Amino acid sequence: MPRTVSEARHLTRWLITCAWLACAGSAHALNVFACEPEWASLVKALAPQAQVVSATHQRQDPHHIEARPSLIAALRRADLAVCTGAELEAGWLPVLQQRAGNPMVLDRAGGMFFASDHVALIDARAPGGPFDGDVHAAGNPHFQVDPDRVLEVARGLAETLAQVDPTGARAYHQRAQAFERDWLAHVQRWRAQTSPLRGQRVIAQHSSFAYLWRWLGMVQSADLEPKPGLPPTPGHLNAVLKLAQRERPMAVVATRYQDARSARWLAAQLGNETMAIALPTTVDDAQDPQGLVRLFDDLFKQLLNANGGTR
Numbered sequence: 164m165p166r167t168v169s170e171a172r173h174l175t176r177w178l179i180t181c182a183w184l185a186c187a188g189s190a191h192a193l194n195v196f197a198c199e200p201e202w203a204s205l206v207k208a209l210a211p212q213a214q215v216v217s218a219t220h221q222r223q224d225p226h227h228i229e230a231r232p233s234l235i236a237a238l239r240r241a242d243l244a245v246c247t248g249a250e251l252e253a254g255w256l257p258v259l260q261q262r263a264g265n266p267m268v269l270d271r272a273g274g275m276f277f278a279s280d281h282v283a284l285i286d287a288r289a290p291g292g293p294f295d296g297d298v299h300a301a302g303n304p305h306f307q308v309d310p311d312r313v314l315e316v317a318r319g320l321a322e323t324l325a326q327v328d329p330t331g332a333r334a335y336h337q338r339a340q341a342f343e344r345d346w347l348a349h350v351q352r353w354r355a356q357t358s359p360l361r362g363q364r365v366i367a368q369h370s371s372f373a374y375l376w377r378w379l380g381m382v383q384s385a386d387l388e389p390k391p392g393l394p395p396t397p398g399h400l401n402a403v404l405k406l407a408q409r410e411r412p413m414a415v416v417a418t419r420y421q422d423a424r425s426a427r428w429l430a431a432q433l434g435n436e437t438m439a440i441a442l443p444t445t446v447d448d449a450q451d452p453q454g455l456v457r458l459f460d461d462l463f464k465q466l467l468n469a470n471g472g473t474r
């Protein structure tokens with residue numbers, strides 16, 4: 164018990180300060196704006212309390228979305244924005260940043276995280292290469308389908324979360340360690356599971372899965388897109404068909420957000436040895452902390468099925 168009036172006042176002031184700090188600490192959950200669902204899901208894994216909005220969903224093409232007012236509002240109130248970078252969002256993120264007027268999430272500000280700053284990109288080559296399938300001069304930005312690069316992004320993201328929200332730094336680092344432990348166990352399981360896919364050939368649309376093929380030791384024989392971002396033309400499809408008749412790919416692969424008609428047509432020409440499949444490029448549920456694990460489980464299951472179909 165306080166013995167003097169001054170002690171009592173001191174105690175009261177101390178209690179008020181504590182209550183205010185506790186309140187301030189819990190009332191403001193971190194607001195995060197994710198450009199793609201896979202990064203929203205990764206934020207939920209590292210910062211479960213965060214309020215996360217994803218600008219795109221799994222059936223949308225992340226190269227092209229509209230700068231809707233709701234997205235501008237979401238970016239305006241964000242403490243942190245998490246995007247792919249490497250020009251993937253070049254057509255819409257700058258517009259959102261400009262209209263949101265939030266200095267925290269401008270390029271090079273502390274609250275703007277680009278996953279591409281934390282991984283090495285492939286295929287940063289001049290146009291005219293063998294695939295000619297790169298709209299992305301800075302390199303291929305579709306690295307979310309590479310388990311090793313996802314882990315590198317997770318490490319970088321945990322650091323950024325700790326900087327943006329220092330009160331939670333300890334918790335972010337602990338969760339990042341737990342995430343890494345679990346992730347490496349999944350990677351070991353996926354490596355064993357996918358060994359039959361090594362050396363298999365596929366034909367795919369766009370460079371969406373280039374990292375995945377590399378990780379699996381698979382080969383993309385051809386790209387269905389004659390030019391990056393353009394739909395397959397009959398002339399190009401006939402050229403790809405000739406090549407496919409020689410190489411006998413196990414599957415023709417489109418993404419879920421692409422029109423799969425050309426992939427189906429090509430697979431049908433090749434008979435029942437080749438399947439047409441539409442693979443996911445991101446998580447189903449942006450709020451699911453386990454979303455990325457489920458994404459790779461799903462990708463590998465579908466590819467193994469398609470491979471089984473060729474036997």
Ligand SMILES: [Zn+2]
Pocket residue numbers: 226298299304305369370371
């Ligand atoms: Zn692309």
